[in-house]
Amino acid sequence: MLDTNLTSAFVAAQAAYPHMKRAGGGKIVNIGSMMSLFGASFVAPYGASKGGIVQLTKALAAAWAKDGIQVNAVLPGWIDTELTRRARQEVDGLHERVLARTPAGRWGEPEDLAGIAVFLCSAASDFVTGTAIPVDGGYSAQA
Amino acid sequence: MANSFSLSGKAALVTGGNGGIGLGMARGLAQAGAALAIAGRDAKKNAAWSTTPAPTSARRRRTTRSSNGARCSTPT
Numbered sequence: 001m002l003d004t005n006l007t008s009a010f011v012a013a014q015a016a017y018p019h020m021k022r023a024g025g026g027k028i029v030n031i032g033s034m035m036s037l038f039g040a041s042f043v044a045p046y047g048a049s050k051g052g053i054v055q056l057t058k059a060l061a062a063a064w065a066k067d068g069i070q071v072n073a074v075l076p077g078w079i080d081t082e083l084t085r086r087a088r089q090e091v092d093g094l095h096e097r098v099l100a101r102t103p104a105g106r107w108g109e110p111e112d113l114a115g116i117a118v119f120l121c122s123a124a125s126d127f128v129t130g131t132a133i134p135v136d137g138g139y140s141a142q143a
Numbered sequence: 144m145a146n147s148f149s150l151s152g153k154a155a156l157v158t159g160g161n162g163g164i165g166l167g168m169a170r171g172l173a174q175a176g177a178a179l180a181i182a183g184r185d186a187k188k189n190a191a192w193s194t195t196p197a198p199t200s201a202r203r204r205r206t207t208r209s210s211n212g213a214r215c216s217t218p219t
Contacts, residue, residue, distance in 0.1 A: 012158055031164065074168075081163035110164050114171025121155060121172060124147040 005049035006056065013060055013071070025068025027121045030057050032075040032132055037140050042091075050075075054132045061130030070129040072120050077136020079108040104137030112137075151176035161188040 009030050020026025033050035035043060054073055061071040078084060078098040084107075088095045098107060116135050119125050134140045155172045159165040160181030169192075173179045183189050 008158070016156070029168075031159070076164055079164055079167075083163060110167025111170070113164050113167045114174070117168035117171045118148055118150065118175040121153070121177070122148045122150055122175065 001045040002049050002052075005046070006052045009053060010056060013056075017064065017067075017069070020069050021064075021067045026070075027125070028060065028069065028071040029117060029120045030071070030073040032057075032073045034075060034077055034134070034136060034140060036073070036075050036132060037134070057132060058130045065129055070120070070125060072125070072128060072130065073132040074113065074116050074120070075132055075134040075136065075140070076113060077108055077134065077139040078102065079110060079112065081110060098139070101142060102137045102139045103142055106137065108135070108137055149176050154178045154180070157181045159183055161185060161192045166192055 013028055013030075016026065016028065020028075030053050032053040033046070035047040036050040036054045039047050054075075057071050057073040060069075064071060095107075099105065113135055116133060120128070120133075150172055153176070155169075155177040157165055157169040157172065157179065158181075160169040160179075161183035162185075165181070165183070169179055169181055181189065181192060
């Protein structure tokens with residue numbers, strides 16, 4: 001779990017760094033989760049990996065700002081994917097609970113992440129670094 | 144301001160980009176003009192991603208094998 005979710009991001013960033021530095025700058029977007037923000041009893045390893053993504057993002061942002069590299073994290077909420085489709089089959093009532101808590105009143109679609117990806121990879125975000133931005137229809141804003 | 148969102152002339156590598164959230168992000172980057180490479184652990188999904196029905200008109204990509212054996216899709 002840590003290898004796939006966290007170490008991979010560190011290894012990939014380290015591999016990209018010399019190229020971005022040589023190019024005079026670059027953008028790194030890491031993928032966190034709602035579990036970067038709060039815990040759930042049934043996903044401790046996943047939560048640990050996604051919490052780590054946020055701190056890794058901040059550390060790299062601080063280290064590489066001098067090279068013109070911005071490092072940010074996106075924290076997707078409940079998105080309708082193969083992964084969460086399986087979770088919905090396995091966890092009773094998950095679908096309804098998510099709907100009830102999400103102010104936007106729906107599950108997210110993968111395309112809901114397109115805009116933040118473009119923003120964080122474009123010149124529009126050149127002064128944005130070390131952030132962790134939820135894209136969750138308001139899920140994390142509502143208790 | 145609109146121009147500052149353009150990714151024209153930029154190259155993007157999306158790891159885990161062959162499905163789900165990664166694919167949604169990859170399609171956004173392609174639409175904004177980025178040249179795209181995607182990498183993932185499932186070679187079959189890497190090869191298939193460009194033919195996966197998209198709600199938007201992402202351009203089709205050619206699939207190649209990179210030097211480290213990972214499957215990548217690059218612009219044709």
